[in-house]
Amino acid sequence: EAQVTQNPRYLITVTGKKLTVTCSQNMNHEYMSWYRQDPGLGLRQIYYSMNVEVTDKGDVPEGYKVSRKEKRNFPLILESPSPNQTSLYFCASSPEVSGAGNEQFFGPGTRLTVL
Amino acid sequence: QKEVEQNSGPLSVPEGAIASLNCTYSDRGSQSFFWYRQYSGKSPELIMSIYSNGDKEDGRFTAQLNKASQYVSLLIRDSQPSDSATYLCAGFQGAQKLVFGQGTRLTINP
Numbered sequence: 001e002a003q004v005t006q007n008p009r010y011l012i013t014v015t016g017k018k019l020t021v022t023c024s025q026n027m028n029h030e031y032m033s034w035y036r037q038d039p040g041l042g043l044r045q046i047y048y049s050m051n052v053e054v055t056d057k058g059d060v061p062e063g064y065k066v067s068r069k070e071k072r073n074f075p076l077i078l079e080s081p082s083p084n085q086t087s088l089y090f091c092a093s094s095p096e097v098s099g100a101g102n103e104q105f106f107g108p109g110t111r112l113t114v115l
Numbered sequence: 116q117k118e119v120e121q122n123s124g125p126l127s128v129p130e131g132a133i134a135s136l137n138c139t140y141s142d143r144g145s146q147s148f149f150w151y152r153q154y155s156g157k158s159p160e161l162i163m164s165i166y167s168n169g170d171k172e173d174g175r176f177t178a179q180l181n182k183a184s185q186y187v188s189l190l191i192r193d194s195q196p197s198d199s200a201t202y203l204c205a206g207f208q209g210a211q212k213l214v215f216g217q218g219t220r221l222t223i224n225p
Binding site: 031033035040041042043044045048050056058059090102103104105106107108109 | 159
């Protein structure tokens, strides 16, 4: 089954404790992206990647890191989480880098709480 | 000005009627637009994409794009209670960055 998977789905952690949220897609998609969704603010892009070893900042990259060592995986790293990073996180992938083919497919989401 | 703007609603429509959702965008260079549906607690699901001026129909859904006026709309005909969700409009800023509106919450009343 073609899908985007994220792990963990739920995470409660404490301020400053490094964490990684994994994202994997089995569709051989070029483009992958991370979003956070907060009430009243909608979906905001954190980072995106156009291919292996090619990543770029979205609108809200502060406090996050990403890597794209393999085409299928795009982990999101929070080196020192803070309470303002409490949010619902979505990973997405699409077959094309831009334009008409960039119809993004979303993972199930990771609800993160930082105490 | 937000890059992609939607009325957050809530929009309430009786069952069987036409629901009309609107979105405006600021980047005149944007070429590709998408409508996503998101149920509470779930991930966004793509329902329509549109790249050219005019209308695009898919079942009960019609997307409309007017580049001169910089707006995108989604019409849902014969609305069903299962259409109750938040609808997200998205467009590209530049070549690679997808920007979402805040979403419009739609409720279909039986």
